[in-house]
Amino acid sequence: MAAAVLASLLMMVVDHRENHLETVRSALSIIVAPLHQIASLPTSSGEWLSDSFRSRQHLLDDNKQLHEQNLKLKGQQQKFKALEVENMRLRDLLDSSFKIGDQILIAELIAIDLDPYKQQVIINRGGNSGVFEGQAVLDADAVLGQVVHVDPFSATVLMITDPSHALPVEVNRNGLRTIAMGTGRTNELELPHLPNNADIQVGDLLITSGLGGHFPPGYPVAEITQVINNPGQPFARILAKPSANLKRTHEVLLVRALTSPTQEPSASSVEQTAQ
Amino acid sequence: MTITPHRGGFIIIATFILALILTILPLPEWARPFRPAWHSLVLIYWCMATPQRVGVGVGWLLGLIVDVITNTLLGQHALELAVTAFIVAKLHRRMRVFPLWQQAIGVFLLLMLEEIFSIIVMGAIHRPTPALSYWATPFIGMLLWLWISIILRDLRQRFKVN
Known part of the structure; x- marks a missing residue:
């Protein structure tokens, strides 16, 4: 004993x-x-069943829709390429050029519940697929979290809303940098270190700033939902809603930045507004 | 004194595995804080019924597995379940003769003790204090005990586990 x-x-x-x-x-x-x-068998077999018994018409419709979406995305991608080159040329002028481009690996969530008081999920890719500790995890919309533990065939992802998680972000509108902390609730992030007179508004988009080196810069994170200025307090109380669907995600993207993060000059805020 | 050979070990293992699966089976978001501690209930039963086979060591190992599958701090559940197994092993003679509802109250106290251990550990590693629903699981465990103990007793008698 x-x-x-x-x-x-x-x-x-x-x-x-x-x-x-x-x-x-x-x-x-x-x-x-x-x-x-x-x-995870009940969930995965349910998915398998619904996949197997889907009608032909349904699949054709799906296919058509995906084709259209693909075309649209390709169109946008063309513009993005031009912008990327232009952005690099401008950065060259500022002597701060870095390569844009990330490697992406798709993983699926394993449908099991972990400790209800920690915001974590398990994914079906691990060290054998090249997943590493600290890797950024996204869903289709925004940043989801980071890998905290790697096994050969699975990995544990800590969500950005976990109370022990902090994420370096910047406001997309003006490049104001700060840190977004998890609150333990799936629909809320907190920005505890901004003074009362900080230039931040409800509706502002937060993107990753790339500082700290874990997360590649420029991915959307959350949207500001509440700014409370209490003159008696040194800091404003600012809350944001994660743009990623933290409750009902099925597939996630694991991102590896192809270059190490570089120090951005202060002029980067100008470029951020230009986006 | 004759030593009777142990029988039906596979039933004990099977029920433990089932309890572990129930511990991580996906539930809807709102129901997650109310998940009863299946592993504790099954451990308490086998500790009470077959203390010569299931004791502190088994409890500790089970807790370690729970820590790994639910990804909590390694040793947290191991400590809780080892303490639970120890108490039940000490008191198993008394607990066996209690009527079912009194047993359920005893189980409630044991589950409460586990929750208190858990909250102390969570406090020590600076996790935020959980919501009030955290304290609901011992009540749910107490109600479930009435069924679980009957089901497991039937299983034990059918397969003559000793």
Whole structure:
């Protein structure tokens, strides 16, 4: 009994402080991986069924719709290419050129529930597919979180709304940089370090600033929903709603920046407004 | 004194695996804080019914597995379940003769103790204090005990687990 208690206490301390137990956790999680598979079976078999029994007409409609969407996106992509080249030329003038371009890997969520008091999900790609710790994870709309733990065939993603998560962001409108902290609620981020006179409004889009090096710059994160100025407080209370669908995501994108983040000059705010 | 050979170990393992699956089975968002501690209930039953087989060690291992599959701090559930197994192993003779509803109250207290352990650990690693719904799980566990203990007792008698 005493040995079990001591061992647990020791493990908790080591796990929290040192991260030496990652290998132990990995080894154990390989043993219990079948449990994850079985628990996600009802969801995945439901999907399989609905895929298998879909009518031909439905599939044709889907196909047509996707074709149209693809055409539209390609059209937008052409403009984007031109803008990218122009942007690089302008940055060259400022001596701060860097390459734009990220590698993207698609992963699926494994449908299981983890600790309800942590905002985490498990995805079906791991170290064998080149996933690494600290990698940025997106869904179709915006930033979702980052990889915190990698196993050979799966990885754990910490959502941006987890209370222990902080994300360097900037306001798309004027390049104001700050940090977005999770609150523990899936529809809310908090920006705790902005003074009362900061230039920020309801409806402003927050994008990743690329500072800190984990997240590639320029991906949308959240939209400001509430700005409360209390003159008695040193900082404004600013809340934002994540643009990613944190509750009902099925597929996620893992992003790897092709270049290391570079220091942006202060003039970058001008370019941000030009977007 | 004769030593009777152990029988029906696979039933114990199967029920533990089922409990672990129920622990991570996806639930709708609103229901997630109310998920009962299936693994604790099953552990309490087997500790009470077969203390010669399921004890502190099994509880600790089970807790470690729960920590890995739900991705909590390694050792958190291990500590809780080891303590639960210890208490039940000490009191199993008394608990067995209680009527079912009194047993349920005992189970409630054990589950409450686990929740208190959990909240102390969460506080120590600076997690935010969970909402009030956090304290609902021992009540749900207590109500479930009435069914779980009957189901497991039937299983134990049918497969003559000892």
